[in-house]
Amino acid sequence: MATLEGRAGGKGGGNAEIPFIAPGHTPASVTEAISEVVTQKTPKWWYAGFGVAFLLVNVLLMSITWLLVKGTGVWGNNVPVAWAFPIINFVWWIGIGHAGTLISAILLLLRQDWRTSINRFAEAMTLFAVACAGIYPILHVGRPWLAYWLTPYPNTMGLWPQFRSPLVWDVFAVTTYAIVSALFWYTGLIPDLATLRDRSTNRFAQVVYGFGAMGWRGTAKHWHNYETAYLLLAGLATPLVISVHTVVSFDFSVAQLPGWHATIFPPYFVAGAIFAGFAMVLTLTIPLRSLFNLKDFITDRHLANMAKILLLTGLIVLYGYIMEGFFAWFSGHHDEGFMMWNRITGPYRYQWWALILCNGLIPQLLWLRKVRHTPWMLFLVAMVVNVGMWLERFVIIVTSLTRDFLVSSWGSFSPTIWDWGLFVGTIGLFMALLFLFLRFLPMISIFEMRTMVPEAKLDRSKTAGEPSQGAS
């Protein structure tokens, strides 16, 4: 689909007119514009934004402290709703963490050069989202100090983890994803760190960036090694985009609970994750490109392309919802049928209907070109999807658990202030990390953007359709 985009742009008549980089840029002006964000004096709004984020990080720390002091019971979890907010938030964050790798790896392999201006940012977002997600499974267990027992390590107890449990698979999937994403992001940063090192006037910054640049001098040999490593990492990361959320979906589909036990879960979850990830990228990109005057590099065409991916994955997710209903009917099992009926009419029906509205209906606005090309409209749709994806996990987890097999054990769930505290706290952590990233690292890949300026394109016009041999 994304591959088609480059060509279809011409036919559509609209996109062709909007290039992926505003006219008039030279490699020097690109470098200037992007690195200026880092080297300039800290803007006032940054302090305000980081201040808010910092406060929320303190909420996170308080929530964690209270949790460790008192126990899991500070949350609203109970029996039957043994999993609730922490797992909802874990899956939500992990889902958000999918866009970065997809953009970096899959779009790279698919030679979608429009990814260049958003990949760095999206990768950073991925890392931070995975960091936020990673907090939850550890804190979620009853005895967090023993959470390392889920990892296979030689020990005096002579015990391995129980490998049949999807939670063990989760440990592997999420840690692998976190490691590969971090490596990928860092590898991509090296040439730009060198640029910042060279442009810094302050000795401290020079040392720090220089340390990070690992002695990058931009020789052909360096570029060659870099390109190979980057491509290999992209190859490694690609299956992970699929595997992580597939494994996360196993947490549910391996269990036999009505509403969890469905074969549609892996593809449906992966699509949902990309859906959520792109929504989050849009949510962050639209205000940031204005704040940093980067509309030249993140153009409306980028936004429109992302909107199309949002629409596509949204349709897959909607298909998933429809299939859940179909399976419930087709299974012929009373409990499955009741599960679906309960979602629609039960005590959590508002959440279900809101979910359908947020993830199923409102994204259909993206069929309209006007919506795709109006940043504020796109922003609203993306926000709605962010909420919708959170609701999706709420519906799957809470609604299914509150009404399972034995009628006597039906329960209900209501979150406590500490549930919210931890959730808001991770949003704060995410924001704080993002603000630090924006302030100290180039949010757009400078060297890759340089390859996007018209002169670079012209040079390689004979190889059109196979662009992006990196920045050599």
Place this chain on the structure above:
Amino acid sequence: MTTLEETSPRPDHASSPRKGLDLATVRQRLQDAQGPQYWRSLEELAGSEGFQEMLHREFPRFAAEWPSEENGNAGNGVSRRGFLELAAASLALAGLTACTSQPAETIVPFVRQPENYIPGHPLYYATAIELAGTALGLLAESHLGRPTKLEGNPEHPASLGATDAVAQASVLSLYDPDRSQTQTYLGKISSWEDLAAEIRASLPALEALAGDGLRILTRTVSSPTLAAQLTALEERFPKARWHQYEPCGDHAARAAARSSFGQPVSTRFDFSRADVVLALDADFLTSGPGAVRYAKDFSKRRRAGLAEDGPQGMNRLYVAESSPSNTGATADHRLALAPSELLRFTAALATELHVSGAQAPGELSQPAREWITAVAADLTAHRGTSVVIPGVYAAPQVHLLAQAINAALGNVGSTVIHSEPSGERDEDQLESIGQLVADMRAGKVDTLLILDGNPAYDAPAEFDFAATMLAQVKTRIHLSLYRDETSEYCQWHIPAAHFLESWSDCRAFDGTASLVQPLIEPLHGGRTAHEVIALFSDITDATAHELVRQYWQDQGLDEARWRQALHDGVIADTAATAITVEVSQAAVSEACSQTATVSGLELCLRPDPSVFDGRFANNAWLQELPKSLTKLTWDNAFLISPATAEEYGLKTEDLVEVRLGERKVVGPVWIMPGQAERAITAHLGYGRTHAGRVGNGAGFDAYALFTTSAVSGGVQLAATGATYPLSSTQQHFAVELQSSEADARHLVRHADYETYQRQPDFAQHMGHHAPGPEESMFPPWEYKGYAWGLAVDLNTCTGCNACVTACQSENNIPVVGKEQVGNGREMHWIRIDRYYQGGLEDPDVHFQPVMCMHCEQAPCEVVCPVAATTHSSEGLNEMTYNRCVGTRYCSNNCPYKVRRFNFLSYTDHDTDLLAMARNPDVTVRSRGVMEKCSYCVQRINHARIEAKKKDRPIRDGEIQTACQQACPADALVFGDINDADSAVSQSKASPLNYALLGDLGTRPRTTYLAKVTNPNPALVRGQPAHDGGHG
């Protein structure tokens, strides 16, 4: 302010004749104890002046004790300095009392081990618990001198090895840290010797007055020794009087006996011979005298009716009642009738059965009329093998008419046995306490000795007992387990010994006497009523043991028989013999004439199924025990019918004001399916103010509506607009949806007797197909040794909760409190699910005990990431607490939701006293760990060791799980399913056997026997029981 002046004189230690705690001893003990460092500072404190002063005073929480005048701050209570003194000293005092309560530590190992004193090897002693004048025989399990668990005594006629929830929970009361720990006079610590001296000093004067002004108030006394002591006291002091008052006693039965038979008569029933039973507001299977035995007999007869070659057919139970009870839920036919309707119904039935003297009452509803025809025919067809049993709390007229009907049906002598009352003195207790109050008002009472009762809380409201006593009685002495509401109004408070600390005796429902023997020295120096009464006799220093021994010596119990009686738990041949009595025709016609229609709502006050009359309010196991029908914990409520709720626009949890005459109480309502339309039921025993930390503030005090008046009609109900949260363990909304879903899922499989006879395996044809091991790709695991399994008979389960408390006691299960229960975090390993079927007005009720199913293909095991829950070679699903990290995935994947998670640190690790109550064979769980039913694996292993020592296999029946052992209905059968001859294998071979949610392929080891009811075809056709309407 008279209260304050009366009870709080200035503490004047210089002139005080009483000596406080012996400081030298305390200090010596502290030095010997070699405790941790902090004792040293306490020691210093103990020497200080402030501390000495404090030792003479009562706990600071006794507000009346705080000087209010001296600091010129009248009305504002205590001064800051005073408060700090109190606070500091109370801290120290708490340490001291805890110190003295510990058994002396022996640091030298035994040179010669006492016989049978083997660590890890519990000993069992026979004793008995008394409740409202009837005894239940127990075997107490003792680990190195501390009782930890109570079981029924198989030799005791009221128990036959089973128990009830209250008996199971009573072991917790023994170790209750809130129990009164010190004797006090005017709030100051005093000693037993002080009291003895005071009483001895008053005896000459009392003798001169022939005991005038001395009154003794007890609960119903079934102890022959105590009764003899009290009688002797009355003989010595002819003008002294002994009153009995039991708020929830069998007053109606006694009153009816007096008016119909002209003499005190106690009636018991034999359900093992009864083919047709009609219960008139009688919850005879779970409450009242003999309930455990009745449940045992009834269930035995029920099971016999299911046997293929059973000659007797199935028995049939009709229940007419105002508020749904466990017995009503077990019934084959149930009719909801408000109390006045029930009385008319009984009169009409008596008339139908041609009881002489009976006359038909006024109007009766259509269903009631149909019932009368059908039930009368059924009873007539089973002359001599039927029972009409009136409820303990039904009106005296119902009792009278029921006995007349029994006599007319020829049941007396076969299923109904009249005998001399088992209580030692029969009197109209309401009249007796009324007399006492009248005398108090008249100033005729100088000294009131209250032995183990709480009249300030539970006396009928119109007496205003506490205030009257305070104003009119000079000397007030109170013996009780807790410093309760009554203690607050008495100068003398004597901590009572718990029955597990006491020597005594008591009588069962059939008159059989049992000896109560102590399992442990009184933890807090508690005293028995025997010792207190002995102070008024010649031998003032007699111990309870000597008194009881002496009494039975006088009854001809020689040493050998005494020892035998102690061992057996019953004194042979003491059951009351049957007597022949005639029903007075005049009394019958009088009863029939008192059946006027009552307009408006009628109030039924009943003892609470958990905390009874309030005496168990501080027992956390009972507070958290979900009441069978409502599944309500930690609270009582006004139970109203759905029709009343609709009429007044009320929802469950709405706060209402209930008004009866000029008395009113505010409490939450609970919409009770099956409640008689015009009846409001409230349970007594809540709203305690001085119960202790557990019981204070739980629920509302319905005693405010409790009077001696027979009038219960004309109740006014008014919504207050406020709500009050109630914590129940089963959701109370969407009841109809829950019923229809439970039905559609075939959770409780049931059919009527006719269907069962036609198709005995009906249960196999309900629900989705349950795949067996042959449908798996993998060969089934082969169990070469034992394979443990459990069968639950839904036919006999009455939902009485004995198993729940037994499990709690056996497995060290913590309580979590009201808020946590409301949050769905109760910890019970076994729960009793309750399902409704049919309309809200009069639904069928089904109980289903659910504990870990020990699935062959356990969904929990696969998903645990750390292998903390695994399968044993004998098929047990085992929890390894130490390995559990608490992901809770197992709970999500458990279709039976039997896993319980320690969301917070629920176990009290700090209170030493509570630690003594725990079973040393079961791990105490910490926060963040999952737990669940283990099939009492500690008992399995115990039996395995015993069997190995003797080189034999474990015998069938050798292992009884705690739930099974407690069950009065024998509804639970545990054993080896590899042994085809075991009881459990035979149960599981029944065509009724089915697996709960078997279609999931879990292949549970716990299976259920489908329920078969035996409705009367004459009543089914018209379906009156399900219309539920009244007129």
